[in-house]
Amino acid sequence: MSDGLSEKQRDILRFLEQFIAEHDYPPSIRDIQQGCSISSTSVVDYNLKRLEEKGLIRRDREVSRAIELLNRQGERRRRTVQVPLLGPIAAGIPIPTHPDSVAPLDIIELTEEQVRGKANLFALRVQGTSMIDALINDGDIVILEPRQTADPGEVVAAWIVDRGETTLKKYYPEGRKVRLQPMNSTMGPIMEDASNVQVQGRLVATIRSF
Amino acid sequence: MSDGLSEKQRDILRFLEQFIAEHDYPPSIRDIQQGCSISSTSVVDYNLKRLEEKGLIRRDREVSRAIELLNRQGERRRRTVQVPLLGPIAAGIPIPTHPDSVAPLDIIELTEEQVRGKANLFALRVQGTSMIDALINDGDIVILEPRQTADPGEVVAAWIVDRGETTLKKYYPEGRKVRLQPMNSTMGPIMEDASNVQVQGRLVATIRSF
DNA sequence: CTACTGTATATATATACAGTAG
DNA sequence: CTACTGTATATATATACAGTAG
The missing domain is CATH 2.10.109.10 (Umud Fragment, subunit A)
Structure with a gap:
């Protein structure tokens, strides 16, 4: 794909969208692990770091569920x-x-x-x-x-x-x-x-x- | 006030609105405690239970930051x-x-x-x-x-x-x-x-x- | 380097519990 | 009953760490 994302990263993004739409709060790393059938929380963390580098999400360190989806311009989505x-x-x-x-x-x-x-x-x-x-x-x-x-x-x-x-x-x-x-x-x-x-x-x- | 909410409960609702607008994820009970200058996490939990009874928020048990704001009809807010x-x-x-x-x-x-x-x-x-x-x-x-x-x-x-x-x-x-x-x-x-x-x-x- | 596995762990967090005051 | 104080605690959670494979 041309967006530079791995299959797993696109899967995580999809899950984030869906989870937030459903619950109105972001998933924990374990929620993502289970929702995307990923073997380890380390892999989720690893790919979240990549998504953050690519400007698709924003995270706060050591805060639970602190994942915010950004839009394609790397800006905060409007509420x-x-x-x-x-x-x-x-x-x-x-x-x-x-x-x-x-x-x-x-x-x-x-x-x-x-x-x-x-x-x-x-x-x-x-x-x-x-x-x-x-x-x-x-x-x-x-x-x-x-x-x-x-x-x-x-x-x-x-x-x-x-x-x-x-x-x-x-x-x-x-x-x-x-x-x-x-x-x-x-x-x-x-x-x-x-x-x-x-x-x-x-x-x-x-x-x-x- | 005629909405049946205490000063503290209205303060918590205001804080929830503001925190979510700022972070795009809900606050923890400790965040609310500090943001509203409340003496104990028990008091926050107590008032969140009251807000939930009144249909103003929705919570998931034993999940961190699992607070969702509802609209005045007790419905989920639209995204x-x-x-x-x-x-x-x-x-x-x-x-x-x-x-x-x-x-x-x-x-x-x-x-x-x-x-x-x-x-x-x-x-x-x-x-x-x-x-x-x-x-x-x-x-x-x-x-x-x-x-x-x-x-x-x-x-x-x-x-x-x-x-x-x-x-x-x-x-x-x-x-x-x-x-x-x-x-x-x-x-x-x-x-x-x-x-x-x-x-x-x-x-x-x-x-x-x- | 990238992309993982598998495990361990510090801490962030919700919640229980025993009281107190009106 | 409502509305707290103050403390304790189980666990939910992010994250570190030592490897492995290409």
Whole structure:
């Protein structure tokens, strides 16, 4: 094989993946020995050293089960980040200023790659089809970053004060008015006084099941 | 607090989260003792038993570091799934029939929640702005499920045989022709003979950095 | 050198146990 | 009962070491 790994080393990697997926903690050297039918713990240790040299795993000395799988670039694999699902959007629920202060309805898991260092993200479940042209359908989940302001054309969750309602729309400030534009060719824009519209967050990602 | 946990138990949970995020393997009871400034390993064991009773963690007996964090529903937390990034779309690269057979340019990590049991997913990097109305911009990554057919209106990656090109468009079969509709109001549709269009996959998710 | 066998061993680690305090 | 203290201990575990084979 072209990856420079022996059959045994690839077998150990496979076992590591599988064991961790199953138990959520790494195997001991004896677990690996038995799982891969290896004659001696020395052989496991020997091959783990080779895998570490090749940048495929990371180990801590004299610590039990201290084996971490690395990705193909020799970097730590990303874990998931938990984002609270706060409620439906386009319903009469204001988004709290401090998302941590309310009990979320559910927890959405994203990879760090998707989050890219953004903090305090929160999730909402979309109601209605006003964003269908953006492939955001009824029941989909949108991930938002808390923001009090937005640039023209950004997709925001906006709190319409006198309606007591949060809605997901494209944001266009126009003088003293704000135009909230649906992304659905069958729907017209909502025009509101700027003082009646509070931007709550900016769209960062969507999760869909097409 | 209303979650029925003592200060110490919440402290242990926080430490578990942090330790696992940092090391990618769970702490030993002694690690927890020191990390949370607890007087004795017995106290750690005692509180871990309480956390296990409350369905917040899972332990394996007589196994070192055998602590798994569960989510708030007492379920196992999902790990990430690796999806190969095969190349750019709207460039002259056919998507191989068996994604596993080519070396991916990169690996995209998704949560199992996003994958929902779909198999053999692959990722492509979008070139151009033909899907901008769907909030899919130049440089974004799209996740596709291998498919040879599609329903009208679905977003597909289509291989246009005589152009030697893969493109991401909405799919509308029209008799012996296929209309490939960009989602960009400034662009017109592409009309091709049905025999000249091969559906390669169906859009499942997008990853964006707004 | 690489890739093992087979055994030994120090220690890392979970856990038991006898109390104590409210 | 709950929530600890403080100590002891069996064993789970990583690792060292002396060889062997190509």
